[in-house]
Amino acid sequence: MNTSVIGFPRIGKNRELKFASEKFFKGEIREEELRQTAAELRAYGWKKQQEAGVKFISSNDFSFYDNVLDTAVLFNIVPKRYKELGLTELETYFAMARGYQGDKGNVKALAMKKWFNTNYHYIVPEIDDDTEIKVAGTKPYDEYEEAKALGVETKVSLIGPFTLLKLAKYTGKKNINDFKDALTEAYTVVIGELAKKGAAWVEVDEAYLVRDLSAEDIALFKEIYDKILAKKSSVKILLQTYFGDVRDAYNDITSLDFDGIGLDFLEGRLTEELVEKNSFPEDKFLFAGLVNGKNIWKNNYAKTLDKLKSLKAKFGDKVVLNTSCSLLHVPYTLESETKLTEDYTQHLAFAEEKLAELKELSVLSDIADKGNVAAETAFQNNQKLFHGRVNSEDKAVQERVAGIKESDYTRLPEFNEREKIQKERLGLPIFPTTTIGSFPQTADVRRNRQEFRKGLISEEQYVEFNKKKIADCIALQEEIGLDVIVHGEFERNDMVEYFGEHLAGYIFTEKAWVQSYGTRCVKPPIIWGDVSRKESITVKWSKFAKSCTDKPVKGMLTGPVTILNWSFPREDISIKESTLQIALAIRDEVLDLEANGIDIIQIDEAALREKLPLRRSDWYSEYLDWAIPAFRLVASGVRPETQIHTHMCYSEFTDIIPAIDAMDADVITFEASRSDLQILDSLKENNFKTEVGPGVYDIHSPRVPSVEEIVEALRKMRDRVEDKKLWVNPDCGLKTRGDKETKESLVNLVKAAETLRSEVQ
Ligand code: GLN
Numbered sequence: 001m002n003t004s005v006i007g008f009p010r011i012g013k014n015r016e017l018k019f020a021s022e023k024f025f026k027g028e029i030r031e032e033e034l035r036q037t038a039a040e041l042r043a044y045g046w047k048k049q050q051e052a053g054v055k056f057i058s059s060n061d062f063s064f065y066d067n068v069l070d071t072a073v074l075f076n077i078v079p080k081r082y083k084e085l086g087l088t089e090l091e092t093y094f095a096m097a098r099g100y101q102g103d104k105g106n107v108k109a110l111a112m113k114k115w116f117n118t119n120y121h122y123i124v125p126e127i128d129d130d131t132e133i134k135v136a137g138t139k140p141y142d143e144y145e146e147a148k149a150l151g152v153e154t155k156v157s158l159i160g161p162f163t164l165l166k167l168a169k170y171t172g173k174k175n176i177n178d179f180k181d182a183l184t185e186a187y188t189v190v191i192g193e194l195a196k197k198g199a200a201w202v203e204v205d206e207a208y209l210v211r212d213l214s215a216e217d218i219a220l221f222k223e224i225y226d227k228i229l230a231k232k233s234s235v236k237i238l239l240q241t242y243f244g245d246v247r248d249a250y251n252d253i254t255s256l257d258f259d260g261i262g263l264d265f266l267e268g269r270l271t272e273e274l275v276e277k278n279s280f281p282e283d284k285f286l287f288a289g290l291v292n293g294k295n296i297w298k299n300n301y302a303k304t305l306d307k308l309k310s311l312k313a314k315f316g317d318k319v320v321l322n323t324s325c326s327l328l329h330v331p332y333t334l335e336s337e338t339k340l341t342e343d344y345t346q347h348l349a350f351a352e353e354k355l356a357e358l359k360e361l362s363v364l365s366d367i368a369d370k371g372n373v374a375a376e377t378a379f380q381n382n383q384k385l386f387h388g389r390v391n392s393e394d395k396a397v398q399e400r401v402a403g404i405k406e407s408d409y410t411r412l413p414e415f416n417e418r419e420k421i422q423k424e425r426l427g428l429p430i431f432p433t434t435t436i437g438s439f440p441q442t443a444d445v446r447r448n449r450q451e452f453r454k455g456l457i458s459e460e461q462y463v464e465f466n467k468k469k470i471a472d473c474i475a476l477q478e479e480i481g482l483d484v485i486v487h488g489e490f491e492r493n494d495m496v497e498y499f500g501e502h503l504a505g506y507i508f509t510e511k512a513w514v515q516s517y518g519t520r521c522v523k524p525p526i527i528w529g530d531v532s533r534k535e536s537i538t539v540k541w542s543k544f545a546k547s548c549t550d551k552p553v554k555g556m557l558t559g560p561v562t563i564l565n566w567s568f569p570r571e572d573i574s575i576k577e578s579t580l581q582i583a584l585a586i587r588d589e590v591l592d593l594e595a596n597g598i599d600i601i602q603i604d605e606a607a608l609r610e611k612l613p614l615r616r617s618d619w620y621s622e623y624l625d626w627a628i629p630a631f632r633l634v635a636s637g638v639r640p641e642t643q644i645h646t647h648m649c650y651s652e653f654t655d656i657i658p659a660i661d662a663m664d665a666d667v668i669t670f671e672a673s674r675s676d677l678q679i680l681d682s683l684k685e686n687n688f689k690t691e692v693g694p695g696v697y698d699i700h701s702p703r704v705p706s707v708e709e710i711v712e713a714l715r716k717m718r719d720r721v722e723d724k725k726l727w728v729n730p731d732c733g734l735k736t737r738g739d740k741e742t743k744e745s746l747v748n749l750v751k752a753a754e755t756l757r758s759e760v761q
């Protein structure tokens with residue numbers, strides 16, 4: 001049986017791309033050197049896949065920042081303000097990704113969005129009325145030929161035109177209808193060119209097909225592909241979907257002239273049924289996504305072979321075993337993990353181990369009827385992992401979850417009453433200023449942590465250093481004039497891993513990095529067993545911070561839904577069950593902070609939306625109906641005067657505002673600066689009761705916002721949010737920023753708040 005991989009990680013086993021890009025941004029290396037690193041990473045991935053006998057290996061799955069951005073650039077979807085900077089091609093690309101501030105000008109980055117249910121951020125292409133769509137690059141050709149020169153024949157993967165059109169933002173009067181023909185034509189040109197260069201297969205990734213589709217959407221899809229497929233000549237076209245099933249479009253896409261269709265059999269709840277009921281055309285290859293591209297557990301061979309067997313019985317050798325999505329969403333390899341013992345690693349499979357699984361499964365499926373001793377042993381070994389794996393079970397935790405009462409989900413008294421009590425108690429000025437929690441994780445901060453981890457310094461030295469940092473950070477915040485003080489989160493590597501480390505039931509990796517956006521990677525911890533709080537987690541740092549200032553100090557926690565969503569979850573119990581376990585653990589910490597005199601506690605739910613089903617009809621029943629109560633469970637035990645904040649970022653919230661209000665926090669801060677202020681209109685429409693701090697500037701770019709710019713943003717906010725409910729803060733934590741720009745930005749932020757205060761008083 002042939003195997004296929006949708007895409008391979010590209011950041012490098014040791015995050016080589018991240019480090020090279022960062023050097024390039026700082027001007028420490030030249031473009032050629034960065035390009036050289038990129039080429040080595042591509043070669044590495046191709047070679048690994050080739051060694052594993054993968055028949056369908058992708059090229060053009062590499063990106064310096066993001067594939068959607070690559071595709072936009074390929075088709076000349078580059079807003080004028082970036083072109084006008086007069087930078088080199090690669091610099092323009094990075095200006096779109098990260099913003100630009102320098103001698104050639106000052107522009108913000110394009111917006112980023114997590115369009116699908118992963119932690120990966122896509123860049124949002126902006127199409128304005130002047131955009132002239134045409135082929136303006138050679139990336140797909142270059143990468144195809146580069147692979148070929150290395151002896152690797154690839155399928156060239158492209159983000160599909162339908163998905164691109166649907167996800168792009170139209171900033172002028174024109175809309176999809178005005179651009180679809182030009183884009184279709186441009187894709188035809190690229191595909192034709194690839195055919196000329198000898199490509200046998202082109203893969204078009206149309207992930208948008210797994211969302212809810214209207215009749216209009218389907219008509220658009222058909223119109224585009226009727227044209228593209230009519231001109232495809234010798235090249236074969238694979239329509240690839242992932243992250244769900246294509247229930248709205250199944251019959252339409254299978255009746256088009258694609259040569260192969262890739263379906264997700266894991267996250268696509270209805271995929272099997274669709275294929276069963278409606279069958280699948282005999283003339284097409286069925287790329288069956290059965291090896292999980294998102295989770296890190298070993299594949300259960302019995303289950304997969306069972307499915308393959310029934311697919312093969314129907315469709316014969318046209319079935320190709322595929323990953324369920326790009327392997328971009330999992331780390332490189334277990335080989336980098338030196339600390340986890342075999343007891344753990346035998347249950348895990350990262351990208352490279354998944355390649356081995358593809359290979360083993362392919363052999364096993366071929367000899368299924370004939371019997372083969374070596375393969376049988378592999379099968380037996382695999383199956384042992386799925387019998388009697390008792391994941392550090394903890395009966396007490398299970399009983400506590402079973403004993404949660406309805407009333408445990410409700411905080412009393414209700415919001416309006418609490419709001420009054422808190423205003424009186426805290427005595428903050430109008431438009432209070434604060435930050436989201438972390439301050440720059442500068443080299444000294446990281447070094448201190450690393451040295452402690454390696455045992456090079458004592459715990460006492462480690463703690464002393466952090467205390468000094470906290471004291472300095474608080475002095476800085478007082479100097480700047482911020483109203484609600486944070487301790488700076490210097491003890492945290494990551495907002496989820498840090499909590500995982502203090503919870504029972506977690507295991508950790510050393511190098512299991514997954515790309516989140518651009519050069520930013522995360523290292524999700526793994527939920528191995530039942531979760532509970534082993535010890536107090538943040539109390540000592542918050543208490544120390546409180547001792548450094550008379551201003552209110554905000555304690556910082558990560559919420560249960562985010563901890564779950566940014567961990568690799570178990571597959572043997574439901575994510576709801578795991579989340580409730582985590583919620584109880586964090587609830588213990590909340591009460592501990594309160595008992596230790598912390599009056600404001602922020603419970604971050606940055607990733608609340610991450611596992612929101614892609615189809616609206618499933619939102620509440622499958623997810624929000626337990627995720628929102630899980631948050632409430634964490635906060636419901638505190639006194640009325642304790643103010644609960646929450647923070648969310650980087651996704652669309654506009655359409656789940658009622659659910660966010662139902663979290664019943666006292667204050668919510670969120671990202672609003674890189675996208676437009678739509679969300680504020682939605683707050684107004686929904687009579688949002690919670691106080692809000694819409695981020696007034698984008699912290700994901702090193703650019704320093706001016707006072708005027710912030711004032712202007714705040715004025716727009718005031719039109720939509722009552723003065724007494726408006727907070728002033730950056731749009732996310734400052735940990736990725738440097739000291740200098742952080743201070744300058746915050747000084748401007750406080751000045752802007754003061755300007756506003758003087759206007760209302
Ligand atoms: N409190 C966290 C911080 O400031 C929040 C991070 C996030 O939302 N991603 O870093």
Ligand code: ZN
Nearest residue numbers: 606649732733
């Ligand atoms: Zn954030």
